[in-house]
Amino acid sequence: MLHTFDAVIVGAGGAGLRAALAASPRCKTAVLTKLYPTRSHTGAAQGGMCAALANTEEDSWEWHAFDTVKGSDYLGDQPAIDIMCKEAVDAVIELEHFGLPFTRTEDGHIDQRRFGGHTHDHGKGPVRRACYSADRTGHMILQTLYQQCLANDVQFFDEFQVLDVLISDGRAAGVVALELATGEVHTFRSKAILWATGGFGRMFKVTSNAHALTGDGPGVCFRRGIPMEDMEFFQFHPTGIYKMGILLSEAARGEGGILRNDKGERFMERYAPTIKDLAPRDMVSRAIQTEILEGRGIDGKDYVHLDLTHLDPEVIDEKLPDITEFARTYLGVEPKTECVPIQPTAHYAMGGIPTDVDGRVVIDANDTPLPGMYAAGECACVSVHGANRLGTNSLLDIVVFGRRGGEHMAEFVQDVDHAELPNDADEPTREMIDAILDREEGEAVGQLRAELQQTMTDNAGVFRTDETLAQAQEDVDEIAERYESIAIDDHGQTFNTDLAEAIELGFLIDLARALVAGARKRTESRGGHSRDDYPDRDDENFLKHTLAWLGDDGSIELDYKPVKLGRYEPQERKY
Amino acid sequence: MKTTVKIKRYDPDIDDVAYWQDFEVECDEMDRVLDILNTIKWEQDGTLSYRRSCAHGICGSDAMVINGSNALACKMLVKEAGSSITVEPIRGLPVVKDLIVDMETFFDAYKSVMPYLINDDPVPDRERLQTPEQHEKFEDTTKCILCAACTTSCPIFWTNDEYLGPAAIVNAHRFIFDSRDQAGGERMAVLGTREGVFRCRTAFNCTEACPRDIQVTRAVEEVKRAILFKKI
Numbered sequence: 001m002l003h004t005f006d007a008v009i010v011g012a013g014g015a016g017l018r019a020a021l022a023a024s025p026r027c028k029t030a031v032l033t034k035l036y037p038t039r040s041h042t043g044a045a046q047g048g049m050c051a052a053l054a055n056t057e058e059d060s061w062e063w064h065a066f067d068t069v070k071g072s073d074y075l076g077d078q079p080a081i082d083i084m085c086k087e088a089v090d091a092v093i094e095l096e097h098f099g100l101p102f103t104r105t106e107d108g109h110i111d112q113r114r115f116g117g118h119t120h121d122h123g124k125g126p127v128r129r130a131c132y133s134a135d136r137t138g139h140m141i142l143q144t145l146y147q148q149c150l151a152n153d154v155q156f157f158d159e160f161q162v163l164d165v166l167i168s169d170g171r172a173a174g175v176v177a178l179e180l181a182t183g184e185v186h187t188f189r190s191k192a193i194l195w196a197t198g199g200f201g202r203m204f205k206v207t208s209n210a211h212a213l214t215g216d217g218p219g220v221c222f223r224r225g226i227p228m229e230d231m232e233f234f235q236f237h238p239t240g241i242y243k244m245g246i247l248l249s250e251a252a253r254g255e256g257g258i259l260r261n262d263k264g265e266r267f268m269e270r271y272a273p274t275i276k277d278l279a280p281r282d283m284v285s286r287a288i289q290t291e292i293l294e295g296r297g298i299d300g301k302d303y304v305h306l307d308l309t310h311l312d313p314e315v316i317d318e319k320l321p322d323i324t325e326f327a328r329t330y331l332g333v334e335p336k337t338e339c340v341p342i343q344p345t346a347h348y349a350m351g352g353i354p355t356d357v358d359g360r361v362v363i364d365a366n367d368t369p370l371p372g373m374y375a376a377g378e379c380a381c382v383s384v385h386g387a388n389r390l391g392t393n394s395l396l397d398i399v400v401f402g403r404r405g406g407e408h409m410a411e412f413v414q415d416v417d418h419a420e421l422p423n424d425a426d427e428p429t430r431e432m433i434d435a436i437l438d439r440e441e442g443e444a445v446g447q448l449r450a451e452l453q454q455t456m457t458d459n460a461g462v463f464r465t466d467e468t469l470a471q472a473q474e475d476v477d478e479i480a481e482r483y484e485s486i487a488i489d490d491h492g493q494t495f496n497t498d499l500a501e502a503i504e505l506g507f508l509i510d511l512a513r514a515l516v517a518g519a520r521k522r523t524e525s526r527g528g529h530s531r532d533d534y535p536d537r538d539d540e541n542f543l544k545h546t547l548a549w550l551g552d553d554g555s556i557e558l559d560y561k562p563v564k565l566g567r568y569e570p571q572e573r574k575y
Numbered sequence: 576m577k578t579t580v581k582i583k584r585y586d587p588d589i590d591d592v593a594y595w596q597d598f599e600v601e602c603d604e605m606d607r608v609l610d611i612l613n614t615i616k617w618e619q620d621g622t623l624s625y626r627r628s629c630a631h632g633i634c635g636s637d638a639m640v641i642n643g644s645n646a647l648a649c650k651m652l653v654k655e656a657g658s659s660i661t662v663e664p665i666r667g668l669p670v671v672k673d674l675i676v677d678m679e680t681f682f683d684a685y686k687s688v689m690p691y692l693i694n695d696d697p698v699p700d701r702e703r704l705q706t707p708e709q710h711e712k713f714e715d716t717t718k719c720i721l722c723a724a725c726t727t728s729c730p731i732f733w734t735n736d737e738y739l740g741p742a743a744i745v746n747a748h749r750f751i752f753d754s755r756d757q758a759g760g761e762r763m764a765v766l767g768t769r770e771g772v773f774r775c776r777t778a779f780n781c782t783e784a785c786p787r788d789i790q791v792t793r794a795v796e797e798v799k800r801a802i803l804f805k806k807i
């Protein structure tokens with residue numbers, strides 16, 4: 001079936017919904033989403049969204065910008081960071097006006113709390129900057145934006161999974177999507193497309209990411225010749241529930257929680273003497289991993305403790321109700337009286353589809369835009385997070401750049417016609433689907449995915465060396481080859497999740513290749529990318545963004561583009 | 576340990592009627608029921624179909640009837656569910672395939688209560704003020720993840736799918752009791768109709784079914800009282 005719209009938004013998490021609110025009143029807009037909008041993983045975000053409101057103590061957007069630049073290990077683009085931190089205040093106020101039920105101060109203002117890496121006076125000490133709604137801030141953002149979309153009659157195509165993008169005459173022309181309920185393939189002709197498909201943490205074994213976070217948007221673009229930026233920078237969050245990876249927000253440490261090793265020692269004092277447990281995530285994850293490797297994990301095992309037992313039980317109930325409930329449900333541990341076993345968990349993709357500050361997808365080292373193509377949120381790389389994202393800056397990123405992308409897109413479509421659709425626009429998608437459906441015997445998807453997740457966790461995780469990355473590369477190449485002959489059990493049309501999972505695995509494999517190739521070539525340690533064999537940051541050679549292209553044969557070609565610097569000169573990163 | 580799982584299967588492309596199928600799964604007592612479904616899907620039978628995403632009780636995808644009661648598969652552990660588990664789709668909504676139901680009427684009911692903040696005053700420069708006490712009045716109902724566990728546990732809803740159901744009422748409550756909202760009257764007009772809040776017979780199934788521990792029956796009662804006494 002053929003549909004025609006001015007603008008198509010792929011994804012209905014915070015980024016997609018905010019873009020829809022901006023675009024929908026001005027042009028005929030469709031939002032395609034493989035999950036019901038309220039099932040998006042933005043709803044899992046817990047801790048908060050930062051903005052220098054200065055509601056509880058002195059703060060300024062410049063301090064926020066400085067912290068973000070420093071947190072990014074100087075790889076973030078400073079003009080984009082300035083925009084984000086400046087617009088943060090309005091973004092939070094706007095969400096409040098949309099109805100978001102923020103936790104309040106006694107006098108009725110939006111309350112704020114501490115979060116890792118956020119400081120006053122350029123690093124002097126922690127500051128209360130995170131606006132929050134208990135520990136379900138993302139849930140409230142997702143619900144509130146969806147509610148506003150309903151109020152504004154945004155048109156949704158729920159449970160439509162986009163599998164291809166159409167580009168003709170060097171312009172965006174549309175997308176092809178599978179309607180999950182019926183198995184029907186639909187073509188959406190459109191003057192502009194905005195990708196907002198979220199992250200791809202399912203590449204790793206232990207992750208805080210939902211099953212659905214398989215990088216479909218970046219995967220589709222990658223196969224159509226669009227490069228991926230900074231894929232080697234993947235954030236491992238320090239406090240995932242042991243073995244399961246379910247996140248326990250940094251808010252737990254913001255409210256006073258402490259990490260302890262087997263000896264009961266508050267080991268972060270050794271790694272970040274000034275802000276200790278509230279150091280940025282890359283540092284805390286490395287510290288935990290180091291404790292474990294040096295034998296100070298609990299009982300010598302691969303986890304440490306998050307200690308909340310000294311917190312006021314009322315604070316736990318009021319400010320951290322959900323995450324403490326997770327500990328009870330999934331570990332059988334009572335955080336008010338017992339320490340919670342945690343380990344680093346694959347959490348956030350700093351890299352993704354390269355864009356400029358208006359959400360336009362840019363496709364080379366000169367930042368040449370691809371007309372009509374936009375991206376926002378975790379699937380995009382603006383880059384405001386550089387080599388390491390600060391907590392609370394993603395919820396901010398998705399609303400600020402979701403809106404900017406949506407607005408620019410609505411403006412763009414006013415003056416252009418639809419690009420010609422390529423002949424048989426949906427043919428490649430049908431072929432891909434049929435090839436999988438028709439194969440009676442072959443490799444099992446579940447098994448291949450487990451192997452991919454295992455090697456990525458073992459060899460491209462918190463610490464990397466050339467040796468481990470070479471191993472990952474070899475494994476991923478082999479998995480990719482076997483992927484060519486996958487077979488599934490379900491050959492039907494109705495809600496074929498077997499098919500959907502098989503296709504998703506393909507995207508994960510392609511993106512894993514980019515991650516590993518970029519990581520191998522980056523012979524330095526910066527932010528979330530930590531090389532044992534090159535432990536120092538190397539600004540002379542690597543103060544630049546990686547761009548990776550996918551070849552027809554699955555090979556990866558790399559190029560680089562300069563970081564956009566600004567007020568803050570790269571310095572050694574100490575906390 | 577070994578667990579036997581009995582699952583109600585139905586594929587409209589193949590089956591005339593639903594049937595039960597047994598699976599045996601090697602698992603740990605700390606596994607989620609969702610982990611078991613995944614093991615079956617990934618290792619035994621890829622045709623098994625269900626919705627899931629977050630895997631920790633936050634996205635609302637995987638409400639199903641487990642051992643006779645509504646629950647999220649990702650929030651129920653094997654140690655509670657036992658070594659013999661039955662799983663079937665939530666009731667009162669048409670089954671699309673296996674454990675997947677058609678949620679259209681559920682979301683239509685939700686949309687009918689105008690689930691968004693309505694306030695026509697000029698927009699102030701900064702936040703609208705709201706004290707912690709005012710916030711407290713509706714905080715519980717903001718936790719809803721629209722999983723439909725409550726609505727599809729309601730005996731009134733099973734016999735009358737025109738009934739708006741507890742989830743819609745919970746979401747109306749969330750706005751009616753929000754000090755910043757001005758459309759309580761309009762919402763109460765919707766809820767005061769024949770298919771609205773007074774159909775509720777206080778069976779408490781909904782409160783028990785809610786995986787977010789929302790006091791659903793209390794919210795329904797508060798809305799009833801607000802309509803009867805015309806005050807919020």
Ligand SMILES: Cc1cc2nc3c(=O)[nH]c(=O)nc-3n(C[C@H](O)[C@H](O)[C@H](O)COP(=O)(O)OP(=O)(O)OC[C@H]3O[C@@H](n4cnc5c(N)ncnc54)[C@H](O)[C@@H]3O)c2cc1C
Pocket residue numbers: 010011012013014015016032033034035036037040041042043044045046047048049137138160161162163196197198199208209210212213216217247249347348376377378379391392393394395396398
């Ligand atoms: C547990 C957890 C806690 C977090 N806490 C915080 C926090 O406190 N503060 C903070 O700033 N950040 C936090 N983050 C990060 C932040 O929540 C995410 O980065 C952000 O919400 C991503 O939003 P998004 O809109 O880009 O994507 P998502 O919300 O993930 O949405 C992706 C959307 O894309 C759709 N989609 C995907 N593929 C397709 C396809 N092929 N076709 C159609 N649709 C598709 C999905 O249906 C979904 O609607 C947290 C993350 C996690 C995992």
Ligand code: FES
Pocket residue numbers: 626627628629630631632633634635636637647648649650
């Ligand atoms: S999978 Fe999200 S609630 Fe269970």
